Amino acid sequence: xxxxxxxxxxxxxxxxxxxxxxxxxxxxxxxxxxxxxxxxxxxxxxxxxxxxxxxxxxxxxxxxxxxxxxxxxxxxxxxxxxxxxxxxxxxxxxxxxxxxxxxxxxxxxxxxxxxxxxxxxxxxxxxxxxxxxxxxxxxxxxxxx
Numbered sequence: 001x002x003x004x005x006x007x008x009x010x011x012x013x014x015x016x017x018x019x020x021x022x023x024x025x026x027x028x029x030x031x032x033x034x035x036x037x038x039x040x041x042x043x044x045x046x047x048x049x050x051x052x053x054x055x056x057x058x059x060x061x062x063x064x065x066x067x068x069x070x071x072x073x074x075x076x077x078x079x080x081x082x083x084x085x086x087x088x089x090x091x092x093x094x095x096x097x098x099x100x101x102x103x104x105x106x107x108x109x110x111x112x113x114x115x116x117x118x119x120x121x122x123x124x125x126x127x128x129x130x131x132x133x134x135x136x137x138x139x140x141x142x143x144x145x
Contacts, residue, residue: 040067042075043082047090049123056082096127 005011005025012025019029044057056079061067076082104112118129
């Protein structure tokens with residue numbers, strides 16, 4: 001058989017100092033509940049290269065500064081915010097790719113062919129074609145000794 005403590009007992013008065021929600025033993029708690037946004041679970045959403053279902057990485061942020069730092073790197077507090085960040089990144093890549101395709105109209109035929117070749121080798125939007133080194137004719141430079 002359990003022990004019954006009334007709300008007038010010393011035990012109930014001690015519980016009132018620690019409780020933040022009303023309970024049968026402590027109808028009037030002395031410690032009010034205060035919401036704290038930290039620690040928070042932060043998520044980073046990724047989509048596989050060929051398309052498919054979104055996957056998440058997760059990490060716990062212990063301070064407000066950590067949350068701000070993670071948000072600046074594309075993480076979100078909660079999975080919904082992480083999905084919104086992913087969509088924002090993808091939208092930015094699509095805009096950059098469209099701007100690049102617009103700029104290709106003023107390129108030479110050789111440069112356009114190089115851009116088309118690179119586009120065919122990747123699956124996702126590409127905002128910038130990596131620069132290929134230019135091979136110079138003539139004698140190689142000698143290092144001074």
